[in-house]
Amino acid sequence: MISQPFEYSRPGTLAEALELLSGGSTKPLAGGMSLIPMMKLRLAAPEHLIDLSRIPGLDAISEGGGSIRIGALATHYGIESSALIRAKCPLLAETAGRIGDVQVRNSGTIGGSVAHADPSSDYAAALLALDATVHIAGRRGNRSLPYAEFLVDTFTTLLEPGELVEAIEIPAENPSTGSSYQKMVQPASGFAIVGVAARVARIAGKITFARIGITGLGSKAFRAVNVEALLLAGNAAAAAAAAGDGIEANSDLHASSHYRSQMVKVYCARAISTALSRAA
Amino acid sequence: MGTTLTETKTLVGQSVRRKEDPRLITGTATYVDDIQQPGMNYAAVVRSPHAAARIKGVDTKAARELPGVVAVFTGSDVAELGPVPCGASLPGLRVPYHHLLAQDRVYFVGHPVAVVVAHDRYIARDAAERVEVDYETVAAVTDSEKALAPGAPAVHPQWPDNLAFTFEQNGGDFAQAARDADVVVRQRITSQRLIPMALEPRGVVAEWRSGDKALTIYSSSQIPHLMRTLVAQILGIAENRLRVVAPEVGGGFGSKLNVYAEEALMGFVAMKTGKPVKWIESRRENFLATTHGRGHVDYLEIAAKKDGTILGLSLKLIQDLGAYHQLLTPAVPTLSVLMMPGLYRFRNIHATILGVFTNCVPTDAYRGAGRPEATHAIERIVDCLAAELKMDPAEIRFKNFVHNDEFPYLTATGLSYDSGNYAAPLEKALDLVSYSELRNQQAEARAAGRLMGIGIATYGEICAIGPSPATPAGGWESATVKIEPSGKVTVMSGVKVHGQGEETTFSQIVADELGVDMDDIVVLHGDTTLVQYGIGTFGSRATAIGGTALYFAVQDLKAKIKKFGAMMLNSDDVSFVGGRCVCNRSGKSVSLAEVAGASHRALALPPGTDPGLVATKFWEPPNFTFPFGAHIVVTEVDRETGGIKINRYVAVDDCGRIINPMIVAGQIHGGVAQGLGQALFEQAVYDESGQLVTGELTDYAVPKATMMPWIETGHTVTPSPVNPLGVKGVGEAGTIGCSPAVVNSVVDALSPLGVRHIDMPLTPEKIWTLIQGGAA
Structure with missing residues (x-):
């Protein structure tokens, strides 16, 4: 080795x-x-x-202009334990706390994870559900992209050679929104066999806002807009059952494509119900 | 029975803190990779990427040209050396010649083909990539049952049936038992291939002193003395010119109960280059080239009366051997057959082992070595029988246990169980879980649609391996005890302690016997130049045999101490108590230190007595020991996902007398962790072409701390009559009791769905598929 x-x-x-x-x-x-x-x-x-580990400030977590900015070198543990993120972006803190194991969470960074674009990355589900923005630094200038655009495919992003992920920006959470990340853990690697991040809000019992991010199922994480639409249409019962529809599910030693495509529905239901229980 | 063991104030029986731990937890222990020698080179092994191929040529030129490379050796350089030894003998056993490096053919992915020696490990690794091997691949077979099918690829072309041996063992008359039975239950039960996964991989440092014609090999090993004998044979050097040192060993679990090609290879490299050389196995190599464990397919039949009385058992055991025999490869399944009766009284057994070559790394001992497989099979089939007869799984076990008045009990496989009270741990475990209340809770859970399971497994174990006639290389053990002139005590044990805590437990025994402080005792082991010949640590033998040798050596010393005491006190009535020789008439006394000083100064000697205080004992055990116990596991299965949650884990073990309860608990916990690994997560998977699919820790799931349930341990104590300490052994018990208890629990949870058996590992997908009504 x-x-x-x-x-x-x-x-x-x-x-x-x-x-x-x-x-x-x-x-x-x-x-x-x-x-x-x-x-x-x-x-x-x-x-x-x-x-990049000795560049001052690259791991800073700060708030401003209604959003949270997380430096690329912030570790998973730093995000999990940040009072600011726990208060203003609880879904990301919860997700960070479910990544890998203690050693990985102490060393691994959000910028590294986002740039690597593993198809089973936990963050990917959360960042899609959070409408995150990726700030990119380059010699010929900086640019920013919505995470959903930035993420192209397995291990593939719009990051150009010579560019770096500098920070992730996430709108501060509306206090009435409830969120949850639910994950089936691959027991060897700690990655998600499937992982579902859900954010929901409701007024007078009616769901008024829904964001669902799914990881581990296909070649890349995706926003389950079909599930979101069913939730908004008041069809919560059918919503989770539609999770993963139309996606070609991964198959490996730990989970067949059939099992994955069924589990994503189970974990989607659990994420939605937990998120709803946390919504005002 | 040792007299001091019955005294009230003894260290034996107490949870004394481990003497080993300060160096281990402060990072100051010396492992093989910590050893540095002046001028030392580093080796990297070139391994086959193919499971089966002819070698048409090996080109080492590019590797040799890399600056910093000292030498490259290939198969032809070592063709005259070897073979890597198989220590087991069975009638008609086919033993392929196991060269140190592949000659004209490779037989498994990871097979050593060449060794590159360079000034540092990085150059060695880079140069290894430059060795060009011209392979012509041929068909491989990795599944033992497929290997037995007609027309399967031959692992060794000279044996097209892939059968290394067939071994039969019969006791009584199973056919008659089956005719007498009301019911015969059949089940195929597997114990999958596992990777032992010691935290410290293997490693070797070899140093050759040409002037002395003396070779020193440092190796992470459980058996330094046996390694010395065997490596000297491989290399053709005199045994007394080879020193083997096993320094700190970071886990073995049977995978270092072996002599590997690399140990002899590094000796060869050191002799050829005249420089010390180090090889440290990578994790990847550890997956590919260190022995695996288990690899059973068992076809079982159990015959019984309607009332649950078991009449007999039939077993066809297909053992995946891998491509070669390592030290004990063919012997491991024979231990399974010996233990097939478990704790039960039935007298009729028919067992056949088919030892099968596959294009995989060899299997060999792994924690439990044959006994977990046997226990898993018998405890699963007994549950199948209970289900068939609609009996409670506890009741059917109580009905069939060997009775307390039947010990020593001669089994249908010819073993003599030393002592037992088999109902006691099961009763205790049932009490701990409040069994009848638990069954009520289960009924309520089922009524509510929940899948709750209660799994019971009892086990018997064959430990303290073993009497010499039952072993390939001697089953005794040795100890030397020296009392230094200052009265400090040095113990040299023939066992190789590697995590089991005998530096502590042996000190407890000596401290009690000699009345000295634990801190005044040093236990040395693992160096063949320092320590008299010994066998090693495996088969839960170190304390029962090595501890007994030590106990007897101390008794010899005590007799000599009393002679000196009598002389010094000018008395013929002297006792040795609490570290002092006391004249029983005058009450005058001398300390052990004073006696030790006088015995070395030797101004006067008792009649017929030599100077010094040293005693050595080689002890041959008259029998194995047979621990036993009961594990109960309560699970709940997630209907939606197939996930398993362990809600209770109760382990009640009887390992005879307990020297250190904390260390015993640690052994149980560690054993259960590895049992859970097998039951729930672990599986070495080779694909059809012979690639190890689970070749990284990202795919091979070993249990981590966060995956462990809370383990409740309990004990019953039935001393062994085999040794004066009354101890039996506990190193493997947790592993043996665990996997059948877990699987029985999950099968119980799914039994309302008609599930009768599930093979390990119990992955969520497998369980979920069963819940959906499919075949797992």
Whole structure:
């Protein structure tokens, strides 16, 4: 389990990091929870690692203009335990607390996870349900994209070579909205076999707002707009049963496609009902 | 019986803190990878990516040209050495010649093909990728039952039926029992292939001193002395010029009860290059090239009367051996057959083992080694029988247990169970869970549509392995006890302690016997130059046999201490109590330290007595020991997902007399964790082409702390008459009792749906499919 040789740099500023990233076969290193194992297995062999961990402020979590901004280097544990996120974005805190294991949560970062785009990523479901925005830094300028657009497919995003995820921005949660992340855990890796993030609000018993993000089922996480529509139409009973419709479900050692496509309905129902129980 | 054991103030019986732990938890223990030698090189092993292939050529040029590479060795370099030993012998056993490196063919993914030696481990790893092996792949077979089918690919071309051996054992007359029976229940039951997964992978450092013609091998091993004998044979060097040191060993579980090609290979490399060399197994290699465990397919028939009286058992056991025999590969399933009667009185057994070659890494001992498989099979089929007869699973067990007045009890497989009170742990476990109340709760849960299960498993275990005639290499154990001139005590034990806590429990025994402080005792082990020959730690034998050797060595020393005391006190009536020799008439006394000093100074010696205080004892046990117990597991199955929640786990074990309750509890907890791993999560899966699909920790699920239920432990104590300590052994009990209790519980939960059996691991999808009415 020894990687191929590589160069290692630890820039002190974002500008320096972007400069270093512009050269040849480089790869940014955040928490390293996916990249390092892949390098050890020689499935990835970058020639130059740019370690972002010492760039001041890149892990900051702050509030402003009605939204929460989470620096790319914020760890899962940092997000799970942040008083601000627990108060203003409880779905993300809950999701972060369900990622992997303690060691992964202590080292892994949201920026690394978002850029890696694992199809079973827990965050992906939550970020879709949260209407998150990805702020991207690059040498030729910064840009921002809705997460739903940013995420293209398995391990594929709109991030260009030389660009970095700088922060994730999420609108502060409306206090009357209830949310929940429910996950079937793959017992070896801790990833989601299926994971469903739900946000709902209701007025006088009628659901007035719904966001459902689903991960683990297909080649990428997606917003289940069909489920949302059924919820808004007052057809809560049928809503969860429609989860995953039209999606080609993944199949692996841990869950067949048939089982996954059934489990997503179960976990969707559980996420919706828990979210509703938390809604004002 | 040791007299001090009956005294009130003894250390034996107390939860003394482990002497081993400070170095382990402060990170100051020395494992193989901590050993550095001047000028040391590093080795990487090139392994086959194919399960079955002919080697048409190996080109090492590019590897040798990489700066920093010292040497590359391939099969032809070691063709004259070997073989990697198979220590088991069975009538007609087919033993393929197991070369240190593949010659013209590879037989499993991970098969060593070449070894690269370089100045550092990184260069070695890079150079290993540059070794070009020209393979011509051939068809592989990885499923033991498919390997037996006509026309299956032959693992070893010279044996097209893939059958390494057939072994039969009969007791009584099963055919007659089946004719006499009211009911015969049949079930196919598997114990899947597992990966032992010691936290510390294997590792070897080898150092050759050409001037002395002396080789030292440091290896993470459970059996340093046996390794010395066997590696000396492989390399063709004199045994007394090979020193094997097993330093701290970070888990073995049977996977380091072996002699692997790499140990001899590193010796060979050190001798060839004249420099020390280190090889540390990667986790990936540990998956591919360290022995696996289990790999049973059992076809069982149980014959019984309507009242639940078991008359007999028939077993066809198909053992997946893998591609080679490692040290004990073919012997492990024979232990299963010996233990098939479990705790029950039936007299008729018919067992056949088919040992089958597959294109997989060899199987061998893994915590329990044959007994978990046997216990799983018998405890599952007894539950199947109870279900068929509509009997309570506790009742059918009570009805068939060997009676207390029948010990020593000769089983249908020829074992002599030493002592037992088989109903006691089951009664205690039933009390702990309030069994009848629990069944009422279950009835209510079922009425409410919930799937609640109560699983019972009892087990018998064969421990303290074993009397020498029953083992391939001697089943005794050794101990030397030295009292230094200052009165401090040094113990040298032939067992290799690697996590079981004998540095502590052995000190407890010695402290009680000699009346010295625990801190004044040092227990040494694992170095063949330091310690007299010993067998090692496996088969829950270290305390029952090694502890007994130690106990007897101490008795010899005590007799000598009293002789010196008598001389020093000028008395012929002396006792040795509480660390002092006391004249029973005058009350005058001398301390052990004073005696030790006098015995070494030797100004005067008692008549016929030599200077010094050293005693060595090699002890041959007259029999195995047979612990037993009962585990009860309460589960609830999630109807929507098939997920299993363990709500209660009760383990009542009888391992004979208990030296340290905390260490015994730790052994039970660890054993249960590995049993739960097998029951719920773990499975080594090879695909049809022979690739190990579960070859990473991201796919092979070992139980983690957060997945463990709360374990309630209890004990009954039935001392063993086999040794004076009365101990039986506990290292494997938790694993053995666990998996059938868990599966019985989940089958019980699903029994309203007509489910009678489920094979492990009990994955949610498998359970969910059954709930949907399908076949799992």
